[in-house]
Amino acid sequence: MFALVDAVSFYASAEKVFDPALRTKPVVVLTNNDGCICAVCPIARKLNIPKFQPYFKMKDYLAKHNVVIRSSNYELYADLSENMMNVISRYCDNQYVYSIDESFLQFTGFKSLINDWHEYGHKIRRAVWRETKLPVGVGFGTTPTLAKAANHAAKKLTGYNGVAIIDTEASRIEILAKMKVTDVWGIGSRLGKKLKLMNINTAFDLANCNARDMGRLFSVLVERTISELNGIQCLSWDEIKQAKKEIFSTRSFGKRIENRDSLASALTTHCTIVARKLRRQGSLTKRIVIFAASSPHEDHYYKKSFIYDFPVATSDTCVLAHAVSIVLPNLFKSGVRFYRCGVGAIELESAEFKQTDMFNISEDKPQLMACFDQINRRFGQDTLKLASEKSTVPWQMKRHFLSPHFTSRWQDIPKIRC
DNA sequence: TCTGGGGTCCTAGGACCC
DNA sequence: TCTGGGGTCCTAGGACCC
Numbered sequence: 001m002f003a004l005v006d007a008v009s010f011y012a013s014a015e016k017v018f019d020p021a022l023r024t025k026p027v028v029v030l031t032n033n034d035g036c037i038c039a040v041c042p043i044a045r046k047l048n049i050p051k052f053q054p055y056f057k058m059k060d061y062l063a064k065h066n067v068v069i070r071s072s073n074y075e076l077y078a079d080l081s082e083n084m085m086n087v088i089s090r091y092c093d094n095q096y097v098y099s100i101d102e103s104f105l106q107f108t109g110f111k112s113l114i115n116d117w118h119e120y121g122h123k124i125r126r127a128v129w130r131e132t133k134l135p136v137g138v139g140f141g142t143t144p145t146l147a148k149a150a151n152h153a154a155k156k157l158t159g160y161n162g163v164a165i166i167d168t169e170a171s172r173i174e175i176l177a178k179m180k181v182t183d184v185w186g187i188g189s190r191l192g193k194k195l196k197l198m199n200i201n202t203a204f205d206l207a208n209c210n211a212r213d214m215g216r217l218f219s220v221l222v223e224r225t226i227s228e229l230n231g232i233q234c235l236s237w238d239e240i241k242q243a244k245k246e247i248f249s250t251r252s253f254g255k256r257i258e259n260r261d262s263l264a265s266a267l268t269t270h271c272t273i274v275a276r277k278l279r280r281q282g283s284l285t286k287r288i289v290i291f292a293a294s295s296p297h298e299d300h301y302y303k304k305s306f307i308y309d310f311p312v313a314t315s316d317t318c319v320l321a322h323a324v325s326i327v328l329p330n331l332f333k334s335g336v337r338f339y340r341c342g343v344g345a346i347e348l349e350s351a352e353f354k355q356t357d358m359f360n361i362s363e364d365k366p367q368l369m370a371c372f373d374q375i376n377r378r379f380g381q382d383t384l385k386l387a388s389e390k391s392t393v394p395w396q397m398k399r400h401f402l403s404p405h406f407t408s409r410w411q412d413i414p415k416i417r418c
Numbered sequence: 419t420c421t422g423g424g425g426t427c428c429t430a431g432g433a434c435c436c
Numbered sequence: 437t438c439t440g441g442g443g444t445c446c447t448a449g450g451a452c453c454c
Contacts, residue, residue: 010454031423038423038454051454054422072423099454188452219428221452248425255420297422307446342424398421 001117001140001167002147003105005088005124008135008155010101012041014080015070017133018406018414026067030055033252033398034071071399079407083132091124096241104144104240121154121163141166144235145228148185149175149203156183176229179203186225191218203229243281243348249273250342254398256295260332263292263341264324265390270343271320272386276376278345279369284313284354285345288320290327292341302336313349316364317372321386380408 007013011029016022026044028037037058040049047065049058055069062069081100089095094106107114114120121138128136139151146166153164153175166172182192184203200206207229215223224234249270257263267290278285291305308323320343349355376383404412 006454033421033423035421035423052423056421059421101454186452190451219451221428244426246426250424252423295422340423344425 001107001111001142002144003092003107003121004098004102004139004141004144004147004151005105005128005136006099006102006151007084008137009039009041009045010081010134011039011070011072011077012044013134014077015068015073015403016041017080019403022068026065027070028062028067029070029072030401031072033254034400035252038072069401070403071401073399073403073405075405075408076403080132080134084128084134084136087128087131088124088136091120091127094237096237098240104147106237117165117167118163121165125162136162138163139166140164142231143228143233144240145185145225146172146231149179149183149229152179152183172231173204176204176207177202181206184225184229186221191222194218243283243350245348246344246346247274247277247281247283247285247348248342248344249277250291250340250344251397252340253338254396256337256339258334258337260328260334261390263332263338264328265388266341267292267324267328267343268321268386268388270341271324272317272389274343274345275315275317275320275369276373278315278348279351279373281348282351283345283348284315284351285320285348286310286313287345287347288323289344289346290324290331290342291344292331292338294336295339298337298339302333304331304333306331307346312362312364313354314362314364315351316366316369317386318365319363321388325388 012027015027015029024043026047026049027041028044028049029039030036031038034055036052036054037049038051040051044067047067049062049067077100084101085095085097085103088103088105091110092105092107093109096104098104117140121140124138125136128134137151137155139147139149139154141147141150150164150166154160154162157164157175157178164175166175179202180192181187181195181200181203182189184206187195187206195201195206200209206226209226211223211226211230214226227234251266251270253266257266274285274288287307287309289305289307291303293303294301306327308327310319310323314320324343372384406412406414
């Protein structure tokens with residue numbers, strides 16, 4: 001049995017944790033740079049506010065309905081996520097954190113203790129609410145994809161009230177028949193359109209297709225999804241947990257930049273993020289891509305990327321940053337109003353089995369990096385940085401509606417009056 | 419005044435090699 | 437009469453997720 005536990009519109013719920021006055025109000029949260037709406041709380045959902053619409057297009061509508069707007073406060077969300085995951089981890093013997101607000105659970109050693117999955121799901125919900133004030137949905141299923149489907153039912157379909165279980169043929173059919181095909185994990189809007197032409201509308205319709213045929217028609221992913229919907233497990237626990245094959249850091253700028261130094265400092269910052277993620281995963285990269293672009297919404301779209309190969313795989317921030325300085329003269333073009341840039345590690349290998357070079361030309365300083373990570377983990381991500389990142393950041397994100405840093409800044413810690 | 423997220427993986431097609 | 441393989445690497449673009 002698998003479970004998927006995730007928060008109800010996590011970012012919006014997170015905003016309500018330390019600001020209880022918001023709990024009865026419609027709240028939406030915007031992406032970086034206040035670009036799009038990325039989280040809509042259940043109250044706001046009733047106003048038919050769509051996700052991933054540009055904010056400026058919805059601005060008037062939100063104002064008209066007195067919707068509370070917040071910029072993404074990732075420092076806060078990361079802390080609340082950690083608290084939430086810790087509580088959940090007590091209820092299983094194997095947890096995989098799949099995204100900031102979702103985790104898959106396995107109960108191998110717990111089975112004898114659980115005689116009622118329904119009651120157990122509610123137990124998890126109550127504990128998370130009691131300890132973190134975050135509402136979660138719990139879905140149980142015999143495959144990861146069915147657990148995802150049950151989770152969808154728990155939160156979106158009427159009558160489930162936060163917990164749903166797919167463990168029998170009847171419960172499987174009941175839930176899948178009520179789900180749109182595009183609500184299935186792995187089926188997006190594009191595939192949804194094509195499936196509709198084939199008269200496949202619900203998750204149950206899809207489950208009844210021949211997996212092999214559909215695999216040939218679309219992709220292996222679709223084939224696996226169909227099998228999983230039929231209770232045939234294709235994604236093993238290890239596969240779910242598999243190390244990432246690519247690691248990217250990209251961002252658009254708060255305002256356009258046109259000078260070379262700013263672009264250099266932004267790219268260096270992306271290097272530090274990518275290198276940090278690599279080290280956390282225990283990976284090294286042999287190859288990175290460095291890119292910069294103007295806005296695709298403007299005329300004269302400029303986009304350029306360079307591949308940089310390292311002689312020896314690395315996860316050293318300084319080595320990655322050096323690659324930026326080499327590539328930059330070819331990437332930067334004066335007159336271009338840069339809108340976005342990024343760095344991606346695209347050929348990863350395990351740090352455990354590092355291939356060294358006969359002449360030992362590696363410039364990695366693993367101990368320095370370990371120290372670097374330790375200090376930044378303890379005192380905040382910006383405590384130590386490369387000089388080339390610069391301290392003044394003209395390209396910083398727009399976050400006009402930011403809530404206080406309740407958990408990560410002394411002066412923002414909530415005060416309780418007795 | 420101007421404004422449009424961020425991350426990961428897969429596939430198809432071309433180029434090249436033996 | 438018609439016919440010619442199989443593997444790897446690279447890249448761009450598509451698709452999905454939250």
